[in-house]
Amino acid sequence: MEQIGVLSEGNIYDLQTAEALNITGDEIKADNSPESLEILRHSCAHMMAQAIKELYPEAKFFVGPVVKEGFYYDFKVDSKISDDDLPTIEKKMKEIANRKLPIERFQESREEIENKFANDELKQAVLKNITDDTLTVYKQGDFEDLCRGPHLPNTRMIRAFKLTRVAGAYLGGDEENEMITRIYGIAFFDKKELNDYVKMLEEAKKRDHRKLGNELELFAFNEDIGAGLPLWLPNGARLRGKLERLLYKAHRVRGYEPVRGPEILKANQWVKSGHYANYKENMYFTTIDEQEYGIKPMNCVGHIQIYKNDLVSYKDLPKKFFEYGVVHRHELSGAMHGLFRVREFTQDDAHIFCLPSQVKNVIIDVLEFVDSLMKLFDFKYEMEVSTKPKKAIGSDEFWETTTQAIMNALDSEGLEYGIDEGGGAFYGPKIDIKILDAIGRKWQCGTVQVDMNLPTSFEMEYINDKGEKEQPVMIHRAILGSFERFIGILTEHTAGEFPFVIAPTQVIIVPIADTHVEYAKQIQKELLYDEIDSEVFDMNESLNKRIRMAEKKRVPMILVLGDEEVENKTVALRDRRKREQSNMSKEEFIKMLNDINNGSKI
Incomplete structure (x- = not known):
């Protein structure tokens, strides 16, 4: 496995920096370790910036750090960029990766850097937060940016990546400043790791608490x-x-x-x-x-x-x-x-x-x-x-x-x-x-x-x-x-199927006909005395539709009540996952629910 960096005293250095500063330490290999992924994702952020620059020549860039969820770059272009544009940017990134461009580190004086980026207000904003007299620039092909690193030796190693979303960001995180564009992405050395992550993102969208809420x-x-x-x-x-x-x-x-x-x-x-x-x-x-x-x-x-x-x-x-x-x-x-x-x-x-x-x-x-x-x-x-x-x-x-x-x-x-x-x-x-x-x-x-x-x-x-x-x-x-x-x-963890003890509606009661509604409301009242919340689905819809509507509510318990249940004071408990029913007395059902509540102690 190829070495891509050095870990020394908790700090990550790429090979070029380690050589320039005579730094020794533990080898970092291209193995999906946190340290190796930081180097990969930092380089992938630059490759994304290069792709944006080729697609939008007027682009100006602020910063592109590695973050917990992958990486991002803040930048400004004349066009409005949306999630629909991400596949085009990804395609350009793949082209750049295939060029196998060396990623080179250069040291330049502050004066040289200020002159080089004299017409770039975003880069000037970055320079305001840096006091060093000697700065480093990383270059690949026609693209270069002010950066401390660490980076991979070349773009050929950047293969498994995905741009995840476009967002807005205030320049420098200050809401008094202008809003610029931010694109998030993720990268791995292993294609399978990337595919697993993409599947997780797809599942996360289904579980998004804003959607479920x-x-x-x-x-x-x-x-x-x-x-x-x-x-x-x-x-x-x-x-x-x-x-x-x-x-x-x-x-x-x-x-x-x-x-x-x-x-x-x-x-x-x-x-x-x-x-x-x-x-x-x-x-x-x-x-x-x-x-x-x-x-x-x-x-x-x-x-x-x-x-x-x-x-x-x-x-x-x-x-x-x-x-x-x-x-x-x-x-x-x-x-x-x-x-x-x-x-x-x-x-x-x-x-x-x-x-x-x-x-x-x-x-x-x-x-x-x-x-x-x-x-x-x-x-x-x-x-x-x-x-x-x-x-x-x-x-x-x-x-x-x-x-x-x-x-x-x-x-x-x-x-x-x-x-x-x-x-x-x-x-x-x-x-x-x-x-x-x-x-x-x-x-x-x-x-x-x-x-x-x-x-x-x-x-x-x-x-x-x-x-x-x-x-x-x-x-x-x-x-x-x-x-x-x-x-x-918890909403995302359970996909909205909350544990019985805290579910907002714990039971939905579905009376088959109007003659069963009174019994349904009697059960609802008895449950409320035990601090168990329920709803009666007696709307003017077919029985099958009302049951389907109840199942979509993700409630723990569904009761179906008909003539037999009213006559015998029983309930038909429906398992919405197995689509099966079991019968028990009303008292047994209420006791079962109280036992669940009483057993849910912290």
Whole structure:
């Protein structure tokens, strides 16, 4: 297998850069490893840009990085480009690959680069963010671009690729700037890997929570009230309410106390917490009585003040507060995506205040909670420990101590985890919970964060066994992450066929004739007393059509009621997958449903 790069101290270098800078390290081969795919996809992005330039000679390019879902390039052309144009661009890319062009690296002075791209406002925008005096350019055929690499030696190795979608993007991610075009793509060394990925994309389109949310009437968005602000329709509100109740009980049996903080706080609280300096661009502010206030992006400050409302003894610790906290965060217009990225959402948030000696056990308890929830919804999951980011508060000693405490807790339970260098919150390291859905995609959901900075900033205290004041440790914890995002993920994971315990409509009752409607409504009322939601399909349609309509609703249970069922007080339970029916008494049916609900514990 051909070598295409070098891995040294966690950094990826292509062969040309490694030779120029005399860098040695582990070989990177063309083998679909994460490191090799980064090199391949970076080169494929340049090849896409070259194809665009040949098709649209006036094209100007901003940046073309490798991202989690493959790669993209931001650019500007005079024409309007849509998904319908992607096959044409792909065809041109294949032509370029067949030319087997060498990809060459050159070093040039900043002055040379500025002169070369003097008439390219996008490249000038890139240069504003670079301070180096000597820059690198990569060239293949007639195409060249300012770039650090890494890249493959030539275009012949780029064979298995697919352009996936066209999107709009604000220049530099700033919505004050102009909107330019972005094309996403994916590439592998192996054709089979690409085919498998394309099949996954096709399946993902069928499961898209925005499409299913509309079909199942779960939620809606309305530009009249504002972007990124979901409207929960009755079906969605029922589903969400059941999930909330399920989690409420799970929290209470684990010793959590419900609390609620205000949604708007004086700005000085956000200054003290560090959010004003480190997170202000993501927040909304207003002025009341000539005083600045900030709408909360997180629930931690409110919970801190609830903790400080009373004198706390070491015997009271750990204290566990939880809240379904509504928060607001400013997301760029182009970044919002269904329920996955919204401007208002509700966290299943909790904060645990404990002794330093209790941190390990608290983390283990939280991870047990996570495991219980994931098993209920049939999710596999992975964990990552996220370390100190560039923008952070607190000493190096704090970061080293708390990061090691997290790893010790995981190691003591024999739990596997990865490391996300620089991925921590600005106030502390964390464990990120990443769930795997039914078609193999990975989603960031829950998080566990250890924080000693906020207790210091807010002068939090407890009375120790000697009657002295000490500072507690604060642990931030969310398992779902947010109800919105989790419901979006769960919708796609289940393809809209939700588990019985949270399904918005759990039973559809189909009376065969008008004479059976009264019995159907009697069952519906009895089910509602047991908090089981049902619908009666007594519309003016044929029986077969009503059954087909019920099956399309993806409900767990369908009942068909006729003369025999009314007379004997029984039900005919229809299995919509097998298209089979079984009979049981009404009491047996209701007991069966209650047993399912009672057995679905977290």
